[in-house]
Amino acid sequence: xxxxxxxxxxxxxxxxxxxxxxxxxxxxxxxxxxxxxxxxxxxxxxxxxxxxxxxxxxxxxxxxxxxxxxxxxxxxxxxxxxxxxxxxxxxxxxxxxxxxxxxxxxxxx
Numbered sequence: 001x002x003x004x005x006x007x008x009x010x011x012x013x014x015x016x017x018x019x020x021x022x023x024x025x026x027x028x029x030x031x032x033x034x035x036x037x038x039x040x041x042x043x044x045x046x047x048x049x050x051x052x053x054x055x056x057x058x059x060x061x062x063x064x065x066x067x068x069x070x071x072x073x074x075x076x077x078x079x080x081x082x083x084x085x086x087x088x089x090x091x092x093x094x095x096x097x098x099x100x101x102x103x104x105x106x107x108x109x
Contacts, residue, residue: 038092045096049103058100064093 011026012018052058068089075085 041092041096042099045100046103049100050107052104055101055104055108058104059097064090067093 011029012022014023014026017023017026049058068086071085071089072082074080075082
């Protein structure tokens with residue numbers, strides 16, 4: 001299994017930020033880490049498209065709701081607002097499903 005090496009660089013934790021430069025450096029570093037994680041997630045969409053024999057299996061409402069429920073629970077534990085996490089994940093899931101359809105079509109269509 002290939003693991004993504006997430007490099008977030010030098011950054012202050014939010015409570016230690018003294019300037020907007022500190023804040024922006026922290027946000028930029030986290031954005032780079034998120035891109036790396038999303039790249040890995042996209043790889044799982046390619047794997048799913050490769051594994052699923054039937055294109056109609058790409059969209060799975062029950063799985064979507066399961067993922068959202070788990071993410072909201074993780075957000076609550078971490079102190080992340082559900083008002084942020086739910087719409088972000090629903091959009092992420094929607095875009096990943098669209099990507100998976102395209103990947104399925106490229107590999108099997």
